[in-house]
Amino acid sequence: MLLGTRDILSLREMSRDDMALILDTAESLREIIYRPIKKVPTLRGKTVVTFFHEASTRTRTSFELAAKYMSADTVSLSASTSALVKGESLKDTALTLEAMGSDCIIMRHGVSGSCHYLARMVDAPVINAGDGMHEHPTQGLLDMFTIRRHKGSLEGLRVVLVGDSLHSRVARSNIWGLSKFGAEVSLAGPATLLPEGMGAIGVKSFARVEDALPGADVVMVLRLQRERQGKGLLPSLREYARLYCINGRRLALAKPDALLMHPGPMNRGIEIGTDVADGPQSLITEQVTNGVAVRMAILYLLLGGASE
Amino acid sequence: MTLVIKGGRLLCPERGTVEEGDVLCRDGLIEAVGPGVAAGAPAGAEVFDARGLLVVPGLIDMHVHLRDPGLEYKEDIVSGTRAAAAGGFTTVACMPNTSPVVDHAAMVSYIVGRARQVGVVNVLPIGAVTKGLAGKELAEIGDMSQAGIVGISDDGQPVWNGELMRTALQYSSMYGIPVIAHSEDRHLAEEGQMHYGAWSAVLGLRGIPAVAEAAMIARDCMLVELTGGRLHVAHVSTELSLSVIAWARARGIAVTCEVTPHHLTLTDEEVARTGYDTSTKVNPPLRGPADVEAMRKGLREGFIEAIGSDHAPHSRDDKDVEYNFAANGVIGLETTVPVLLTEIVGKGHADLVTVVRAMTLGPARILGLERKGRLAAGMDADLAILDLDHPWRIDPAAFKSKSRNTPFAGWEVRGLAAATVVAGRVVWRDGQICV
Ligand SMILES: [Zn+2]
Numbered sequence: 001m002l003l004g005t006r007d008i009l010s011l012r013e014m015s016r017d018d019m020a021l022i023l024d025t026a027e028s029l030r031e032i033i034y035r036p037i038k039k040v041p042t043l044r045g046k047t048v049v050t051f052f053h054e055a056s057t058r059t060r061t062s063f064e065l066a067a068k069y070m071s072a073d074t075v076s077l078s079a080s081t082s083a084l085v086k087g088e089s090l091k092d093t094a095l096t097l098e099a100m101g102s103d104c105i106i107m108r109h110g111v112s113g114s115c116h117y118l119a120r121m122v123d124a125p126v127i128n129a130g131d132g133m134h135e136h137p138t139q140g141l142l143d144m145f146t147i148r149r150h151k152g153s154l155e156g157l158r159v160v161l162v163g164d165s166l167h168s169r170v171a172r173s174n175i176w177g178l179s180k181f182g183a184e185v186s187l188a189g190p191a192t193l194l195p196e197g198m199g200a201i202g203v204k205s206f207a208r209v210e211d212a213l214p215g216a217d218v219v220m221v222l223r224l225q226r227e228r229q230g231k232g233l234l235p236s237l238r239e240y241a242r243l244y245c246i247n248g249r250r251l252a253l254a255k256p257d258a259l260l261m262h263p264g265p266m267n268r269g270i271e272i273g274t275d276v277a278d279g280p281q282s283l284i285t286e287q288v289t290n291g292v293a294v295r296m297a298i299l300y301l302l303l304g305g306a307s308e
Numbered sequence: 309m310t311l312v313i314k315g316g317r318l319l320c321p322e323r324g325t326v327e328e329g330d331v332l333c334r335d336g337l338i339e340a341v342g343p344g345v346a347a348g349a350p351a352g353a354e355v356f357d358a359r360g361l362l363v364v365p366g367l368i369d370m371h372v373h374l375r376d377p378g379l380e381y382k383e384d385i386v387s388g389t390r391a392a393a394a395g396g397f398t399t400v401a402c403m404p405n406t407s408p409v410v411d412h413a414a415m416v417s418y419i420v421g422r423a424r425q426v427g428v429v430n431v432l433p434i435g436a437v438t439k440g441l442a443g444k445e446l447a448e449i450g451d452m453s454q455a456g457i458v459g460i461s462d463d464g465q466p467v468w469n470g471e472l473m474r475t476a477l478q479y480s481s482m483y484g485i486p487v488i489a490h491s492e493d494r495h496l497a498e499e500g501q502m503h504y505g506a507w508s509a510v511l512g513l514r515g516i517p518a519v520a521e522a523a524m525i526a527r528d529c530m531l532v533e534l535t536g537g538r539l540h541v542a543h544v545s546t547e548l549s550l551s552v553i554a555w556a557r558a559r560g561i562a563v564t565c566e567v568t569p570h571h572l573t574l575t576d577e578e579v580a581r582t583g584y585d586t587s588t589k590v591n592p593p594l595r596g597p598a599d600v601e602a603m604r605k606g607l608r609e610g611f612i613e614a615i616g617s618d619h620a621p622h623s624r625d626d627k628d629v630e631y632n633f634a635a636n637g638v639i640g641l642e643t644t645v646p647v648l649l650t651e652i653v654g655k656g657h658a659d660l661v662t663v664v665r666a667m668t669l670g671p672a673r674i675l676g677l678e679r680k681g682r683l684a685a686g687m688d689a690d691l692a693i694l695d696l697d698h699p700w701r702i703d704p705a706a707f708k709s710k711s712r713n714t715p716f717a718g719w720e721v722r723g724l725a726a727a728t729v730v731a732g733r734v735v736w737r738d739g740q741i742c743v
Contacts (some may be wrong), residue, residue: 012510091628111630113510113584120583133512172512196515197506
């Protein structure tokens with residue numbers, strides 16, 4: 001095994017060495033995406049299952065392309081097509097997938113910890129494609145990869161995550177991943193959307209986004225789930241946009257060469273302004289490309305190494 | 309029928325002493341206690357050699373879910389009382405959230421009758437506060453009281469309506485029984501999966517803050533001051549709650565409380581350590597280290613009068629699901645004694661006498677059981693005979709309970725119930741139920 005872990009469940013539990021290996025491997029695999037014929041035989045004969053309980057076209061497509069570029073067969077199950085709607089439990093579906101010979105299960109699920117649960121049940125490696133409010137480790141890795149490509153190193157960088165970090169799995173993965181490489185992570189957002197106890201792991205929290213941005217090397221805007229307003233955590237989307245939307249005026253508070261990122265899909269005009277989303281500092285489309293490279297690296301390291 | 313327990317070390321929770329001696333039991337009662345009383349036993353009396361063992365009054369677990377009737381796939385009176393006997397418990401008080409709910413006298417009679425028929429230990433029913441646990445109208449508390457309930461509780465949920473809680477405290481005071489409160493502000497605890505704190509933030513699970521418990525305790529204490537009723541707080545779990553209770557007691561408000569073995573030994577970090585294992589999912593949730601320390605101190609100082617296991621059996625299917633979908637609760641009857649002896653007494657958090665008192669005299673006083681909880685002539689001949697040194701490993705597969713949902717599986721422990729005596733009969737001995 002090339003990685004020290006069998007499953008990709010969280011960046012909190014992943015070693016810095018494993019993360020570095022994934023990022024370095026992604027660097028060497030990235031060029032495949034730009035080839036006229038995007039196919040290497042590395043994972044021929046392997047079957048990768050994507051099992052999504054929540055809709056997410058972009059993450060699922062990214063994983064499937066990553067698998068296909070390396071010649072793996074892909075099977076996709078979603079909550080609407082799977083047996084789950086007929087009342088079959090996650091446990092039974094998982095055991096069925098395993099019995100059918102899946103070599104890797106990539107799961108997205110609305111409940112935090114579900115990938116840990118799945119990993120205990122099946123022998124095949126499990127990749128967490130987002131579990132509840134917990135983590136989205138491949139997103140964290142692709143964000144780190146993207147920053148590293150532009151800044152050379154993560155060490156000492158000041159990264160500000162803006163928005164709903166309380167409910168954000170992207171935020172949690174980035175916090176752990178970036179911190180382990182020596183970046184200084186801050187959170188900015190309304191007090192009702194900031195998680196508890198982040199100071200203990202060296203993460204600063206700011207209720208005024210203007211206080212967080214000065215000196216930032218990276219501004220990572222989180223997607224605002226519109227239902228947060230319905231739960232009473234926000235008075236209105238209008239007020240949120242007025243106070244927290246990252247627009248040209250606010251981005252100017254960061255360093256002049258600050259990178260702007262967003263995991264997508266964006267709510268333009270709510271958490272991010274179109275002026276900056278489409279502007280020169282934005283890496284948002286590059287994040288998508290890099291996502292494929294990072295996922296290729298993970299599949300390669302989990303499935304390729306063993307058989308060769 | 310005569311039984312002599314000979315040559316044990318006798319622990320008296322009332323006087324706080326441990327002395328060599330014998331216990332002579334006749335016709336279901338303790339006839340004599342002390343050195344040499346075995347000599348007065350009639351010929352042909354059954355003799356139990358207790359040399360090297362600790363003899364204590366039969367343990368009382370005042371917070372048990374027997375799931376009978378209606379949820380027998382989790383537990384029933386047979387399996388639950390066997391589990392109790394195996395754990396050294398001679399009396400269990402069972403919660404009314406069965407199906408149907410124990411909210412009228414016929415249901416109380418069913419449990420009393422069934423326990424007498426097939427039960428291995430004493431079963432004392434707790435009646436519902438409100439009909440169907442619906443929190444709308446008072447259950448027939450007077451009628452149930454005459455049928456044998458020892459308290460009332462809507463356990464599993466709070467009595468959310470303050471006016472109804474007020475009425476319940478007033479009404480139950482006529483019968484001298486406590487209202488046992490599951491203290492939880494429903495809105496603060498809504499969708500909560502674990503303790504609110506740094507670990508809930510890390511794990512992305514919605515947290516239940518300490519105030520959700522403490523705020524309801526504060527309300528109920530103030531209602532006791534208003535009504536003169538008697539309040540017992542079930543499964544207290546936070547330092548904040550103990551502060552509120554201390555405040556109430558300083559005002560002269562009659563309030564008692566109990567703590568579970570898991571809140572004395574496990575923190576919220578356990579959810580992370582086990583990778584979201586649902587055996588850590590319990591309500592109230594496993595709390596932070598400061599809370600656990602406060603529970604230990606409260607027990608050590610006698611501030612917390614009782615240990616109740618909140619034995620909450622669930623089938624494998626109820627627990628073998630995603631964390632948010634899993635049922636709340638852990639079982640405790642067969643793990644309480646070894647876990648407390650090892651983790652609390654063994655590690656010096658509280659002494660043996662204090663821990664035993666919280667499982668005997670403490671709950672007996674709260675429930676008004678005049679003939680239980682003491683080692684003295686005239687008491688019911690209920691005894692637990694403990695081996696304090698026996699090392700073993702907790703193996704859920706060996707449980708007498710129908711359920712296996714324990715956070716203590718695989719723990720290396722010291723100490724167990726070597727024998728259990730109910731009404732002068734040995735019901736558990738050498739790892740076997742013997743009735
Ligand atoms: Zn309860």
